[in-house]
Amino acid sequence: MEERININVSATEYDKTSKELGKVLGNMEETVHGQDDFVITDSEFAFGWHFFVASVNREMVTKLADMMGEQFNNYKGKGLDKKFVSLLSERMEGKDLKIKFALKEEMESSKFGIF
Numbered sequence: 001m002e003e004r005i006n007i008n009v010s011a012t013e014y015d016k017t018s019k020e021l022g023k024v025l026g027n028m029e030e031t032v033h034g035q036d037d038f039v040i041t042d043s044e045f046a047f048g049w050h051f052f053v054a055s056v057n058r059e060m061v062t063k064l065a066d067m068m069g070e071q072f073n074n075y076k077g078k079g080l081d082k083k084f085v086s087l088l089s090e091r092m093e094g095k096d097l098k099i100k101f102a103l104k105e106e107m108e109s110s111k112f113g114i115f
Helices: 014-031 058-068 079-092
Strands: 004-011 038-040 044-046 049-057 099-103
Touching: 004 014, 004 058, 004 079, 014 038, 014 049, 014 058, 014 079, 049 058, 058 079, 079 099
Parallel strands: none
Antiparallel strands: 004 049, 004 099, 038 049, 044 049
16 A cells, blocks of 8 residues: 555635646656645635645656755755645745645644644
8 A cells, every 4th residue: 555645724715726736747757757646625614715635646746846856955944744744835835825734644643742
């Protein structure tokens, strides 16, 4: 079974955001010659925001990091997952969207006092 990076996404406009996110992830997938390397779930609406998950194949992210080399390492965060979220955030900038990303594993961690 493939390992995945699960990213919680919060957005004010699900349709527009999921479409743009799909394009960005699709371009990354094409860059590494991948196929079916990500899934974007349906959203749940609460408090004026849509909440959904983007699940990305870790192998695709590893290949992308290898291809980008030092450029990838310059992204903010410790470790592959956080650097990928920083890259994703950067690629989604300037698209006139209100969007926030968080690693699912961190959101569920008791050290953040959520559960």
